[in-house]
Every structure is written in structure tokens, then in C-alpha cells.
Amino acid sequence: MAAIDETFFLDGPPCVVIDRVKMTYKVESSDERSGAARGLKGRLRKALGRPSRVTVTALKELSLVVERGESVGIIGRNGSGKSTMMKLISGQTAPTEGGVYASSTPILLGVNAALVPELSGDQNVVLGCLAMGMSMEQIDEQFDSIVELSGLESAIYLPMKSYSSGMASRLRFAIAAAVNPEILLVDEALNTGDAQFSSRSKARMDELRAQAGCVFIVSHSLETIRDMCTRVIWLDKGELIMDGSPEETTDRYRDFSAHLSKGNNISATRIKDDARANLVATQVLERTSGRRMQGR
Numbered sequence: 001m002a003a004i005d006e007t008f009f010l011d012g013p014p015c016v017v018i019d020r021v022k023m024t025y026k027v028e029s030s031d032e033r034s035g036a037a038r039g040l041k042g043r044l045r046k047a048l049g050r051p052s053r054v055t056v057t058a059l060k061e062l063s064l065v066v067e068r069g070e071s072v073g074i075i076g077r078n079g080s081g082k083s084t085m086m087k088l089i090s091g092q093t094a095p096t097e098g099g100v101y102a103s104s105t106p107i108l109l110g111v112n113a114a115l116v117p118e119l120s121g122d123q124n125v126v127l128g129c130l131a132m133g134m135s136m137e138q139i140d141e142q143f144d145s146i147v148e149l150s151g152l153e154s155a156i157y158l159p160m161k162s163y164s165s166g167m168a169s170r171l172r173f174a175i176a177a178a179v180n181p182e183i184l185l186v187d188e189a190l191n192t193g194d195a196q197f198s199s200r201s202k203a204r205m206d207e208l209r210a211q212a213g214c215v216f217i218v219s220h221s222l223e224t225i226r227d228m229c230t231r232v233i234w235l236d237k238g239e240l241i242m243d244g245s246p247e248e249t250t251d252r253y254r255d256f257s258a259h260l261s262k263g264n265n266i267s268a269t270r271i272k273d274d275a276r277a278n279l280v281a282t283q284v285l286e287r288t289s290g291r292r293m294q295g296r
């Protein structure tokens with residue numbers, strides 16, 4: 001049986017606690033072979049022209065405790081549940097089961113902030129900042145540095161719908177980076193924009209990271225993850241496979257991916273199974289007096 005890391009939190013509050021969280025989605029499926037399409041109900045639905053619905057498991061049961069000062073990288077193949085985990089931590093989505101607790105409101109520094117394409121860049125700066133809870137005074141103070149970080153110069157006065165996708169991403173990043181959150185979530189935001197913007201955004205990220213209580217970073221760039229994280233978790237098909245140091249976890253994942261891409265599925269599965277067998281599972285307990293205990 002996997003070892004358990006029992007966590008009591010008296011030595012200082014953790015920033016984020018994920019307690020036995022599961023996430024499933026109900027989606028329409030046109031697959032005639034799916035369980036939901038078969039049987040009397042399925043035939044009836046089909047006769048009425050209604051598509052059948054299937055359940056997609058985005059995250060299997062997952063528990064995690066993240067302390068102040070940690071910078072957690074999340075890696076894994078496409079569809080492994082990384083963005084779902086970020087949405088759950090940010091509160092954008094509620095889990096199907098379990099709970100997510102945070103010491104303050106986490107801010108998702110993604111490239112998906114909803115801005116209005118018809119409005120100009122500067123109008124969107126105001127809109128985006130208001131949406132993040134900033135006051136007009138704070139926006140006024142930060143406006144010039146947001147525009148400077150975006151690097152858009154005079155294009156800031158043009159409608160956002162006229163921007164290239166890279167320009168739009170730069171604006172979203174610059175707006176999102178204007179707040180100094182205690183809990184910062186970064187979902188691939190650093191992988192957009194040109195080289196000049198990359199170094200500018202990395203510098204701002206480093207600043208934010210230094211101020212934040214804890215940071216979560218999703219990225220397919222293992223280099224970015226190694227560079228920026230103190231701890232890395234590997235998700236696969238919604239399951240936690242590994243939770244360890246950036247070097248160890250990215251090495252193991254790189255090995256797994258290399259075997260997969262060469263078609264060595266059996267070796268890849270063995271690497272994954274070995275990693276999962278060594279996982280020290282977290283069990284979240286009620287707040288109680290005591291000290292933090294490491295796995296047994």
C-alpha cells in the first residue's frame with residue numbers, strides 16, 4: 001500500500017489544500033457504441049434525436065497540500081487534467097466531489113482572461129483590472145506599467161480585434177500580471193509572444209513569484225518548469241503519478257514521453273507504474289494540535 005503523508009497544520013497555514021477532489025464532466029457523445037447509447041433509454045433518446053451523454057473523468061481523487069513559498073509545476077500529457085486542476089484551485093469550476101481550500105483568492109494568470117475584442121487595448125486594460133478587483137485609483141497608478149509590459153506601444157489604442165494572437169496574449173498577460181496575488185496560478189501564459197516579450201514576462205513572473213505565497217505553473221516546457229519550480233507533480237489521465245523534486249519528476253516524465261513517442265508503450269507504462277508505486281499519498285486531516293509528520 002502507498003505511504004501516507006499525514007498533514008497537520010499548526011506550523012503555519014498552508015496556502016492551498018486540495019482535499020479528495022474529483023472532477024467529472026457530462027458531455028454529449030455521438031459514439032453509437034457508448035454505454036449511454038445502448039439499452040432502452042439510449043434507443044429512445046436516439047429515436048427522439050437526442051444525443052447520448054457520457055461521463056468524462058478529468059481528475060480522479062486527488063489530495064495535495066501546498067505550503068507558503070512553494071512553486072508547484074504541473075506536467076502531463078494533453079488531457080491529463082492540468083487545466084482542470086488550475087480551474088478548481090482558482091474557483092472557476094467547482095469539484096464534483098471534495099473541497100479546495102485557499103488562504104486567499106487565487107489569481108489565474110492565464111491567457112484566457114475574457115476581454116472585449118471590440119474595445120481598444122487601453123479600454124480593455126481598465127476592464128480587465130476592474131474584473132480582477134482593482135480600484136480605479138490602483139488602475140490609474142499601474143496603467144503605464146501595464147502598457148509598457150505589454151510592449152504594444154501605440155497599438156494599445158486600436159481595437160483588440162485588430163491584434164495578432166501574440167499581441168492579444170501579451171495584453172492579457174500584462175493585465176493579469178498587474179495584481180500581486182498571494183496565490184498565483186500560471187497556465188501556459190509564458191509560452192506566448194516573441195523572444196523579447198518572453199524575457200520581459202519572465203522577469204515579471206520572477207517578481208510575482210518572489211512576492212507570492214505560492215505559485216502553480218502549468219507548462220509543456222519542462223525547461224520552464226525546472227527553471228521556476230521547487231516541486232513538480234505529474235498527472236496522467238486525471239491521476240497523480242508523481243509528486244517530487246523538479247529534476248526527478250521532469251526526468252521521469254521525459255523518459256516516459258520518450259518511450260511513448262518511440263512506440264515503446266510497455267516500457268512507458270512500466271516507468272509510470274514505478275513512479276506511481278513510489279508516490280507518497282497525502283491525507284488531509286482536520287486541523288488539530290500536533291506537528292507535521294512525513295510519510296510512514
Ligand SMILES: Nc1ncnc2c1ncn2[C@@H]1O[C@H](COP(=O)(O)OP(=O)(O)OP(=O)(O)O)[C@@H](O)[C@H]1O
Binds near residue numbers: 026027057076084
Ligand atoms: N468543459 C469540459 N467539458 C467536458 N470535458 C472537459 C472539459 N474540460 C476538460 N474536459 C476533459 O477533461 C480532461 C482533462 O482536460 P484538461 O483540459 O484539464 O487537460 P490538460 O492536461 O490541461 O490538457 P492540455 O495539455 O491539452 O491543455 C480531458 O479529457 C478533457 O476532454
